Amino acid sequence: MSGIIDLGSDEYFMGQALREARKAYAATEVPIGCVIVREGKIISRAWNQVETLRDATAHAEMLALTAAQNAIGDWRLEKCTLYVTKEPCPMCAGAIVHCRPERVVFGCGDPKAGAAGGWINLLNSCPPLNHRCEVVSGVMGEECLGLVQGFFREARERKKAGEEKPRPPGFPTDM
Amino acid sequence: MSGIIDLGSDEYFMGQALREARKAYAATEVPIGCVIVREGKIISRAWNQVETLRDATAHAEMLALTAAQNAIGDWRLEKCTLYVTKEPCPMCAGAIVHCRPERVVFGCGDPKAGAAGGWINLLNSCPPLNHRCEVVSGVMGEECLGLVQGFFREARERKKAGEEKPRPPGFPTDM
Numbered sequence: 001m002s003g004i005i006d007l008g009s010d011e012y013f014m015g016q017a018l019r020e021a022r023k024a025y026a027a028t029e030v031p032i033g034c035v036i037v038r039e040g041k042i043i044s045r046a047w048n049q050v051e052t053l054r055d056a057t058a059h060a061e062m063l064a065l066t067a068a069q070n071a072i073g074d075w076r077l078e079k080c081t082l083y084v085t086k087e088p089c090p091m092c093a094g095a096i097v098h099c100r101p102e103r104v105v106f107g108c109g110d111p112k113a114g115a116a117g118g119w120i121n122l123l124n125s126c127p128p129l130n131h132r133c134e135v136v137s138g139v140m141g142e143e144c145l146g147l148v149q150g151f152f153r154e155a156r157e158r159k160k161a162g163e164e165k166p167r168p169p170g171f172p173t174d175m
Numbered sequence: 176m177s178g179i180i181d182l183g184s185d186e187y188f189m190g191q192a193l194r195e196a197r198k199a200y201a202a203t204e205v206p207i208g209c210v211i212v213r214e215g216k217i218i219s220r221a222w223n224q225v226e227t228l229r230d231a232t233a234h235a236e237m238l239a240l241t242a243a244q245n246a247i248g249d250w251r252l253e254k255c256t257l258y259v260t261k262e263p264c265p266m267c268a269g270a271i272v273h274c275r276p277e278r279v280v281f282g283c284g285d286p287k288a289g290a291a292g293g294w295i296n297l298l299n300s301c302p303p304l305n306h307r308c309e310v311v312s313g314v315m316g317e318e319c320l321g322l323v324q325g326f327f328r329e330a331r332e333r334k335k336a337g338e339e340k341p342r343p344p345g346f347p348t349d350m
Contacts, residue, residue: 055241056250056273066230075231090297091269094290098231098266115269120295122265 008040010083010105014140017083017107020047020060021147027052031147034060034084036068036077036101043080044068060084061092065099077101085144087114087137093122097131105136107144183215185258185280189315192258192282195222195235196322202227206322209235209259211243211252211276218255219243235259236267240274252276260319262289262312268297272306280311282319 006012013035020033024047032048046063050056061084069075080101087106088096093115096104104123106116115122116135124132181187188210195208199222207223221238225231236259244250255276262281263271268290271279279298281291290297291310299307 050250054248054250055244056275057237057240057244057270062232065232069230069232073229075225075229089269089273090290091266091273094264094266094269095232098264100231115265 010136010139013037013042013081013083014085014105014107014144016042016045017060017085018140018143018147020045021085021144024048024060025147025151031151032060032084032086034064034082036064036080036082038068038072038077038080043071057091059089059092061088062095065095069099075099081105083139085140086110086148087116087118088123089113090115090120090122096133097122100131101133103134103136105139107139108141108148109137185311185314188212188217188256188258189260189280189282189319191217191220192235192260193315193318193322195220196260196319198222199224199235200322200326206326207235207259207261209239209257211239211255211257213243213247213252213255218246232266234264234267236263237270240270244274250274256280258314260315261285261323262291262293263298264288265290265295265297271308272297275306276308278309278311280314282314283316283323284312 016035017033020035021031024033025031029048029051034046035042036044044064044067046060046067048060049058049063061082064082068077068080077099081103082096082101083105085107087108087110088104104116109118111118113119117137123135191210192208195210196206197208199208200206204223204226209221210217211219219239219242221235221242223235224233224238236257239257243252243255252274256278257271257276258280260282262283262285263279279291285293288294292312298310
């Protein structure tokens with residue numbers, strides 16, 4: 001069955017999130033991408049635009065959540081799965097819980113500051129919050145991590161060459 | 176000195192955040208308001224617009240943070256204080272840390288799900304996060320709490336009368 005792509009698989013949709021992450025890379029943004037899927041269809045796509053929008057809250061997940069809500073005209077993302085290439089930070093995890101998707105699938109983990117089990121878990125083990133998501137981790141994790149690592153390796157090289165610009169907050173400075 | 180208003184005090188700016196909260200109340204939104212102040216000047220104002228924008232991430236703090244970043248053309252809210260009538264939730268607290276204001280002043284606490292010390296504290300006691308804010312709580316706390324309590328009292332009365340519409344997530348259903 002090699003060579004056949006399952007268009008409904010987690011790997012397929014994570015591949016689409018990686019496409020978004022590569023757009024971020026091309027724009028010299030930390031390469032993180034996100035897609036939101038409802039009943040097998042992508043309803044929103046976004047890449048990290050912190051530098052582009054000069055807005056430290058413009059993480060891929062936040063932009064994709066707002067776009068998905070616009071797409072369906074409701075803040076309840078029922079029957080939805082959010083795919084993101086890196087484990088969400090506390091801001092994004094908090095936003096995800098508010099929007100209530102059923103599942104969250106991420107690529108590489110963030111043991112230092114991730115909020116989907118890496119550092120803390122806001123997605124499915126917090127009694128005070130009013131929604132719990134099923135969480136799947138490690139889907140295409142190596143590709144997702146490799147992209148971020150490559151970005152920071154290049155950034156270090158630029159820094160050595162005296163071309164570094166300050167990095168936005170909310171992202172790992174090294175992975 | 177009664178009757179004299181100190182235009183640089185925390186109480187004055189919290190009064191301005193309460194003005195925003197009352198706009199939310201008038202729009203049948205959970206009445207939470209926020210202002211961001213830099214060097215004694217208000218650079219952004221916002222009220223909770225979850226229902227209005229059909230966006231569960233459109234909390235007062237999120238809208239005020241984005242507007243403040245637009246106002247100064249930078250994602251670093253240096254020398255800024257954020258005033259909000261209710262203790263921030265995990266999403267908003269995570270966003271605040273990304274934007275790096277020096278101080279956060281809130282009115283009433285949220286012991287069930289607040290992320291500035293009520294339930295957890297993301298603002299100044301999380302080693303993995305790359306910024307810590309000074310936090311001041313309880314400024315005009317009774318007025319802030321009273322507004323929210325009045326809103327939910329009215330909502331219960333509407334519900335009894337069969338006029339209730341579903342409440343957005345991310346807010347206390349009762350205080």
